[in-house]
Every structure is written in C-alpha cells, then in structure tokens.
Amino acid sequence: xxxxxxxxxxxxxxxxxxxxxxxxxxxxxxxxxxxxxxxxxxxxxxxxxxxxxxxxxxxxxxxxxxxxxxxxxxxxxxxxxxxxxxxxxxxxxxxxxxxxxxxxxxxxxxxxxxxxxxxxxxxxxxxxxxxxxxxxxxxxxxxxxxxxxxxxxxxxxxxxxxxxxxxxxxxxxxxxxxxxxxxxxxxxxxxxxxxxxxxxxxxxxxxxxxxxxxxxxxxxxxxxxxxxxxxxxxxxxxxxxxxxxxxxxxxxxxxxxxxxxxxxxxxxxxxxxxxxxxxxxxxxxxxxxxxxxxxxxxxxxxxxxxxxxxxxxxxxxxxxxxxxxxxxxxxxxxxxxxxxxxxxxxxxxxxxxxxxxxxxxxxxxxxxxxxxxxxxxxxxxxxxxxxxxxxxxxxxxxxxxxxxxxxxxxxxxxxxxxxxxxxxxxxxxxxxxxxxxxxxxxxxxxxxxxxxxxxxxxxxxxxxxxxxxxxxxxxxxxxxxxxxxxxxxxxxxxxxxxxxxxxxxxxxxxxxxxxxxxxxxxxxxxxxxxxxxxxxxxxxxxxxxxxxxxxxxxxxxxxxxxxxxxxxxxxxxxxxxxxxxxxxxxxxxxxxxxxxxxxxxxxxxxxxxxxxxxxxxxxxxxxxxxxxxxxxxxxxxxxxxxxxxxxxxxxxxxxxxxxxxxxxxxxxxxxxxxxxxxxxxxxxxxxxxxxxxxxxxxx
Ligand code: ADP
Ligand code: MG
Numbered sequence: 251x252x253x254x255x256x257x258x259x260x261x262x263x264x265x266x267x268x269x270x271x272x273x274x275x276x277x278x279x280x281x282x283x284x285x286x287x288x289x290x291x292x293x294x295x296x297x298x299x300x301x302x303x304x305x306x307x308x309x310x311x312x313x314x315x316x317x318x319x320x321x322x323x324x325x326x327x328x329x330x331x332x333x334x335x336x337x338x339x340x341x342x343x344x345x346x347x348x349x350x351x352x353x354x355x356x357x358x359x360x361x362x363x364x365x366x367x368x369x370x371x372x373x374x375x376x377x378x379x380x381x382x383x384x385x386x387x388x389x390x391x392x393x394x395x396x397x398x399x400x401x402x403x404x405x406x407x408x409x410x411x412x413x414x415x416x417x418x419x420x421x422x423x424x425x426x427x428x429x430x431x432x433x434x435x436x437x438x439x440x441x442x443x444x445x446x447x448x449x450x451x452x453x454x455x456x457x458x459x460x461x462x463x464x465x466x467x468x469x470x471x472x473x474x475x476x477x478x479x480x481x482x483x484x485x486x487x488x489x490x491x492x493x494x495x496x497x498x499x500x501x502x503x504x505x506x507x508x509x510x511x512x513x514x515x516x517x518x519x520x521x522x523x524x525x526x527x528x529x530x531x532x533x534x535x536x537x538x539x540x541x542x543x544x545x546x547x548x549x550x551x552x553x554x555x556x557x558x559x560x561x562x563x564x565x566x567x568x569x570x571x572x573x574x575x576x577x578x579x580x581x582x583x584x585x586x587x588x589x590x591x592x593x594x595x596x597x598x599x600x601x602x603x604x605x606x607x608x609x610x611x612x613x614x615x616x617x618x619x620x621x622x623x624x625x626x627x628x629x630x631x632x633x634x635x636x637x638x639x640x641x642x643x644x645x646x647x648x649x650x651x652x653x654x655x656x657x658x659x660x661x662x663x664x665x666x667x668x669x670x671x672x673x674x675x676x677x678x679x680x681x682x683x684x685x686x687x688x689x690x691x692x693x694x695x696x697x698x699x700x701x702x703x704x705x706x707x708x709x710x711x712x713x714x715x716x717x718x719x720x721x722x723x724x725x726x727x728x729x730x731x732x733x734x735x736x737x738x739x740x741x742x743x744x745x746x747x748x749x750x751x752x753x754x755x756x757x758x759x760x761x762x763x764x765x766x767x768x769x770x771x772x773x774x775x776x777x778x779x780x781x782x783x784x785x786x787x788x789x790x791x792x793x794x795x796x797x798x799x800x801x802x803x804x805x806x807x808x809x810x811x812x813x814x815x816x817x818x819x820x821x822x823x824x825x826x827x828x829x830x831x832x833x834x835x836x837x838x839x840x841x842x843x844x845x846x847x848x849x850x851x852x853x854x855x856x857x858x859x860x861x862x863x864x865x866x867x868x869x870x871x872x873x874x875x876x877x878x879x880x881x882x883x884x885x886x887x888x889x890x891x892x893x894x895x896x897x898x899x900x901x902x903x904x905x906x907x908x909x910x911x912x913x914x915x916x917x918x919x920x921x922x923x924x925x926x927x928x929x930x931x932x933x934x935x936x937x938x939x940x941x942x943x944x945x946x947x948x949x
Contacts, residue, residue: 299351367816449534567633636785886921
C-alpha cells in the first residue's frame, strides 16, 4: 500500500471491542458465555463480568483510554455520557487502573436533570444505566481525551424506562417472540430468533462555519428563522448526485475514516437535492445497533464538520424554500439463520411466509397509523410532514404494481395469476408466484416496499430512530401475534393462512396507495377512505394516549401505561421548549440585530432624501417603504413577545403545545414576513446576517 494510504480492512472496527477482539482476549469459556448472551439475549452471568471488564480495560488502555463511560440515550433525543477514570488509589499514594464487572454492567449517574415526564421525582432522582451487551463497547476520543464507551439502557430504580433505548430493546424481544410463533406455525422448525433490521439514510446540510457563527438562529435552533430566498435555489436540479466539491470530499473522507474505526459500515454518500445538502447511509444492522450507529453518526457529522470549517445542520428544515432533510428508515426482519422475512423468496412456501409477514405489516400500519405518525412528530419535523413537503402526514403503504395486484386478488379471494407468472396452490386457493425482483419505486410514499424491506420515510433527520422503530416493532408484533393465535389453533394451516391474508387484504386495502402522495387528489381520496391526516405535532400527540395504544404497548411488555403517559408528557414538553427557544431567538435577532440595522438604513435614506431635496423621488419612496416595514416588524416583535409569554405560562402540556401551535407560530411567521421583505431592500453592507445565497451557495 502506498505511503499514507489507509488500509480500510485493517482500519475498520479498530476502535471496537468486537467479536474478533473478544475471541482473542477472553478465555474460551467466558467468550462462549458472552457470545450466548449476545446472540440469544440472555442475562449476563455476573461471574464472568469481571473477566470481561478486565479484558476491556486492558484493551482500552492500550488504545490510549484513561476513562470509561456509560453511554445512554435519554428522552432528549441526544446521547448522554459521564466519564470516570480507571484510577484506583493504593496504600502507597500511587494508583492502579481498575475496572470491575459491576462497573461494566451497571452505572448510577446522578441523572435528576433528564426529562422523565414525572416518572421520577427529584427527591428519588436515582436512575441506573445497564450495559446493552448486544451493542459492542468502543473507544472514542474527544480531542486528546480517550474514553471507553459502554452502550447502555437507562431506567429508574422502579424499573421504568427513562430513555429511548429500553423500549426499543423490549420491542425487539416482542417482535422476535411473535415472529417465531408465526414461523413455527408455518412449519419453520429451525429459526430461533427474529431481529428487526435497520439501515438509516441520514440527510444533512453543511454550511460554512463563518456564516453559521453569525446566525443566532442556526446556533440556538438549528434552522434559519429569517431569510429571504436565494436567487438560485434547487430549480436547476444540478446538486442531486452532482460531483463532490473538494472541501466536501475531504470532509466525507474524514467522516468515513472516523465511522469505520467505530465499526459503522458507512457505505453510500452523495449530494442531495437542495444546495449544500448531502446524505450518508450505512449498511443495515440490527435495529438497536443501527440506532446507536445513527446517534454516533450524527455526533461525528457535527464534530468533523467543525474541523473542516463547516457547521453541520441536522434540522429537518434549516432553510425555507428548498428541500428539508429526512432519515429514511429502511426496516426489515431477519432470522438468526439468515432469512430476510421481507424477501419474497424462491419457493411457493417462502412466498406464503413472505406474504404473511407483509400482510401483518399492512394491518399494523393501518390499525396503528396515528401512533406511528406520532412517533415521528416533532416541532422540527412539522416543517416536512403536512407542510407540502415530502412525505405527507397521511400514512399509506406503497406495495408496487405486481405486489399490489396480488394484494387485490387476496382481497377479492380470486387469484388470477400475477403478471406473466404461474400459480401456486395454497389450500383451496392459489397464489401467483411472486417476482423476486420487485424494484419499482415510488419516491412519494411515506411507507414504501422496496423489494426486500420497507422504507419509512417520515422519520426526521435530527431524531433518534428509536421512537419510530419501537412503535413499528410493537405494532407488527401485535399483528403477528393475532395471526399466530389463529394458525396455532388451525388443523389446516395453509387454508387458514390464506383466509387470514384475504381478510387482512379486505380490511386494510384502504391504507395501500401506489399513486402520487404529494397530490391534492390524494389528500381528498385519503379523507374519503377515512385515513387520518394529522398535520401537526400536537394533533399527532393527542392520539397517543388511547385505549388501543396502551393495550398494545402493555401486552407486549414495551411500555406500561404509566411509562407511555410520562413519555408523551415529555414529548409535549420538548415540542414547547423547541418553539419557545425559536420564539426567543427570533426576538433576540429582531430586536438587537435586524431592527437596529434597518433603523440605521432608514436614517441614511432620510439623510439622502434631505440632501437631494425635491429631486430625490426614489430616496423618499424607499424611505417610506422601509419605515412602513420597520413599523410592521416592530409590531410583530411586540405581538410575538406577548404570545410567547402567554403560551409559556400555560400549565398543561397539551394546552401549552396547542397555544404554541396556534398562537405563537402564526405570529412568528408574520414577523418573518416583514423581516424578509426588509432583507430584500436594505443595503447589503448594513444587513447584519449572512444571506441564504451566501450560506447555500458559497463554499
Ligand atoms: P436508496 O436511496 O435507493 O433507498 P440507499 O442505498 O441509500 O438506497 O439505502 C438503502 C438502505 O437500506 C441501506 O442502509 C441498506 O443497507 C438498507 N437495507 C438493505 N436491506 C435491508 C434490510 N433487509 N433491512 C434493513 N435495511 C436494509
Ligand atoms: Mg432511500
């Protein structure tokens, strides 16, 4: 290899205590026990924890680590870490480096400041973190500080979930259990576990740091709260898949290098549709690991951007008028012996298994659409969903032409044979052989079948993937359990299965839509079909605390009624906090930067008008326009101040959210309108903020 060229195969995973390292460094029996724990989800045997911890510590110290931390994912949506060094004092005033099994398995952060939705009063503030041994530990540096990271779940001492990971892990168990039941009933005797898999495509913007640093809106809320459109936007479609700018290429190179070291299989990278917008996608993994990866990817994006003179924006809508960012959630289910359950397969029996899982998903998505919609709702994602952006707020399923044909045949109970395909006999009925290569795409669908997985496109770019996936896992587990209940009782499994599938197709065909999801006709049609269209976050959250949702979460051991209630409370809080910060940031910028600049400009215009006397028609007219807009903007400031304080003073979370939605956002929009109009006429040398054109187009 040439000098300075990285051997990716050597480098990949070099910061991870992965299977190869475990095998090499752990005694054989310890390795075997740990492997069993990881593969079969059993509890970790405490007697081996000390040995594992010691091996991890030695490995981490060789890598330069001085500290370890329990790394967890509180309800804030970001990650949390508290570092402890390995040092342990000795009698003679020196230290040794120690790390016990107890310290590996359990941590007790003083975590009273994390949102819990009232689950944990501050006087009993203790929560604990517990190692999720199915996600490997790794070392990571922050500047010169190197730390051993232990991926953890975070619970209260009463065992209430206080984080995003716990329900995800519980939902994976539920899904596995129900999926295995269905597989057994359909004659599979070998698969022991089923895991949900996730590949999350991450979209983001990169803006030159010098511009970003001058915008308090980007710093405080991750999006521009003011800004007139750039003369050139995305209309030329010259950015999507365009050649990479050198600065971006270098950024991506360092990003990949860091992610690969962490064992994250960063695979795809390209320019996205909007100017300054990009995407990165890893190869899929087990959903909890993929979620950890995504959190690390978002952090690494921000860090590496800083080092390359950029600010990375993960917000769903950093700039008005150009595309926003999503996190396409490619989701499937795989067995421990390598079967992708959403792969149509080669034999008629495989097809039946495939169709059964597919129908379970369709039923789940239709039945629990409001909760699925709520799982991706946030103040920032509202700028995409329900705002004439991709995808819409109405949840529907895209199956593709051929699969749709089969689905319709199931619904009518008459199989005619699919396009150019033979028929397979199943019980009394027959089904067409499924095409293996089902590659037709619909880019507008929020929940699209893409050949061997579903792509849930409503997840927001800045969100933890956890919420969407634990809901998805749980509702699919429920529909699988309903199917398993019937199949297990049946004497003629194939015929029963066929009946179940026909019934599902009949009952839930309303959620299947293969046309253009962005069209106004679809909105009308969806209404006719009775599909919910929850355009805003408060509307979506209002649907969470229903009898059905409590029941499905409790039945599968994912969240208790108390936990779901508390979690929803926290979601409302986060929504209000985000909007409160945006409103305050707007006021900060309008009062201290924008209005002073405009007033200065008006004074200049007044001077100019005076000095040119009666000849200065343009000066006078411009002065009038500017003064009028200044008055409108000032009135907007006053109105926003009032609306914000009023909303913020409301006690009940749902009423407060409603006030921010209905009373604060419209006033924010109005203030922005007058400020953006001012931006378009005020002298560029006076305007205090970098413009859209500068931020989006200049590298
Ligand atoms: P596109 O943009 O065409 O949708 P990408 O290649 O950008 O495709 O992303 C597709 C994602 O789907 C990748 O992360 C890929 O690993 C993932 N994926 C592929 N198969 C599965 C699967 N069985 N389960 C989950 N994710 C999958
Ligand atoms: Mg995609």
